[in-house]
Amino acid sequence: MLLALAVDRTGSGLWAASSVLYLTFVTHLSAQQIGVLLGAAGVAGIAGSPLAGRLAGRFPVRPLLIGCHLVRPATLTLVLLCTGFETLLSVVAVTYLGDRAAKTLEMLFATRAAGERRAAYQALSRSAANAGYGVGAGLAAIGLAVGTTDAYRALILGNALSFVVAAALVWRTGEPGGRTREVARTGGAVAAPGVVTSGRPKGPWRDRGYLRFVLLDIPMNLDDSVLGVGLPLWLVSRTSAPHALVPAFLVINTVLVVVLQLAVSKRAEGPHRAVRAVLLYGVLMFVCCALAAGAAGCGTWAAAAVLLAAAVLVTMAELMRSVSSWELAVLLAPPDERAAYLGVAGMAQSIQKSAGPPLLTGVVMAAGPVGWLVLGTVVAGLAVAQQRSCASRLGLGAAPDPAHAEPVPAQRQ
Known part of the structure; x- marks a missing residue:
């Protein structure tokens, strides 16, 4: 799971370092349009967390996380095919929605898998995520140094590929103990004192x-x-x-x-x-x-x-x-x-x-x-x-x- 997280964040590092320049030099959006697009996509992403939490309360976490990982390659491929502002706005918004949902599901997965050692697991996951993000930013720097349209598109494809690999890694990981085990361990009461x-x-x-x-x-x-x-x-x-x-x-x-x-x-x-x-x-x-x-x-x-x-x-x-x-x-x-x-x-x-x-x-x-x-x-x-x-x-x-x-x-x- 930690490897899947690192691969996921490697793709995020590629996107963070290259998205603005791609939208500027390849799709030819203005600075104002890019600001509106990324801002609106960020607002759409807010809904990802509660949506993921609600679904995770009814379905196993692993297939939901795999689904979120696979949604983003599909939308990023559409980013490469779309040139209009309105179309890109909806595609990038769905990408951000899937991104925030995936992050919440990853933490739910870690919480259930680690049990009472969730703080240590959270620390390990953040270390893996930051390492992956740094690798992604470094790879993006190479592409940005080339500076051609094909190089920018290759970075977007690299981001999409990272999510496919992350989905495969999650698929090979066992489903953590979930809601039933948590309730059984606490007898249906809240584990924290005083709640x-x-x-x-x-x-x-x-x-x-x-x-x-x-x-x-x-x-x-x-x-x-x-x-x-x-x-x-x-x-x-x-x-x-x-x-x-x-x-x-x-x-x-x-x-x-x-x-x-x-x-x-x-x-x-x-x-x-x-x-x-x-x-x-x-x-x-x-x-x-x-x-x-x-x-x-x-x-x-x-x-x-x-x-x-x-x-x-x-x-x-x-x-x-x-x-x-x-x-x-x-x-x-x-x-x-x-x-x-x-x-x-x-x-x-x-x-x-x-x-x-x-x-x-x-x-x-x-x-x-x-x-x-x-x-x-x-x-x-x-x-x-x-x-x-x-x-x-x-x-x-x-x-x-x-x-x-x-x-x-x-x-x-």
């Missing part, structure tokens, strides 16, 4: 407590936009740091995630550590935003050093969030409806991907250094709110859980 099923509304859309968690989890995913949009644009527009430093942000992120994700996951395993990790995320994001604000008043090399430090901190925040967010989404969901609940939880990341970049460019960066400080303060405050909300729902009072009362070991550097 009561009696009187709880049926389904995630009527569960206000869980919807509050998902709503608060949207800004808990802003590290993605800060790294990919905020820091690069801030560097080139408001500091004198060398522009060649921008790729280093992605390199730092990829290397740290691959090397440290498994070790960091130990900080978010179990309810107590997962809840504490939310607070640490808020602290890391606040310091990162403060550094970004301060970089505007620094000289060339000082600004470069400060922004590199901010990239390290936002990556560490991502490491904490990527495990704790899913761990809490699982712990807060009743086992007998876990697939549907996790499908709704998966919307947080999709919504952030659509709303995060405009927030950073249109509000935070427009306000200057003050905008960064306000962003860091708001995210830290929301982290406290989410920590308290999750602790209350999980029944984590003053008395520590003996299984998780030991101090968290220091992170190796």
Whole structure:
């Protein structure tokens, strides 16, 4: 399954690095059309997570995941055949819908396969995914260096091929234990302490407590936009740091995630550590935003050093969030409806991907250094709110859980 995940993300890396240039130089769309197309496709992708969760509650995960993998080669082949904006809009929207559904199904598969070791498995899966994404981006760089129409089309075909291979790898993987085993293990009750099923509304859309968690989890995913949009644009527009430093942000992120994700996951395993990790995320994001604000008043090399430090901190925040967010989404969901609940939880990341970049460019960066400080303060405050909300729902009072009362070991550097 980890190999399938790495192959999947290799294709995603190819698409991310080449799609805009393909749409520009091969299909000849304008910058405005590309923005509308990708934005609308991102909005369509939001529906992928709850749709996948609902289906996974009724059908086995493996055939659903194979189906999502096979939908995308079909739509990407249509991308090569279509030239009109309206047609491309619908095709790319379906591609994004399948992409988000596949990501949710992959996490459901991992949750069921790993059981109580889901945090460690999540860490391994993120390391595999980031490694694959880096390979895909590297392969795309070769094609982009050639720069011909055939080279751009070859990259799109390479993306489509990666999903076919991923589907074949998933087909060879056994179906994980699912809904029946989860209910049997917990006797039909919620596994996490303090979550009561009696009187709880049926389904995630009527569960206000869980919807509050998902709503608060949207800004808990802003590290993605800060790294990919905020820091690069801030560097080139408001500091004198060398522009060649921008790729280093992605390199730092990829290397740290691959090397440290498994070790960091130990900080978010179990309810107590997962809840504490939310607070640490808020602290890391606040310091990162403060550094970004301060970089505007620094000289060339000082600004470069400060922004590199901010990239390290936002990556560490991502490491904490990527495990704790899913761990809490699982712990807060009743086992007998876990697939549907996790499908709704998966919307947080999709919504952030659509709303995060405009927030950073249109509000935070427009306000200057003050905008960064306000962003860091708001995210830290929301982290406290989410920590308290999750602790209350999980029944984590003053008395520590003996299984998780030991101090968290220091992170190796």
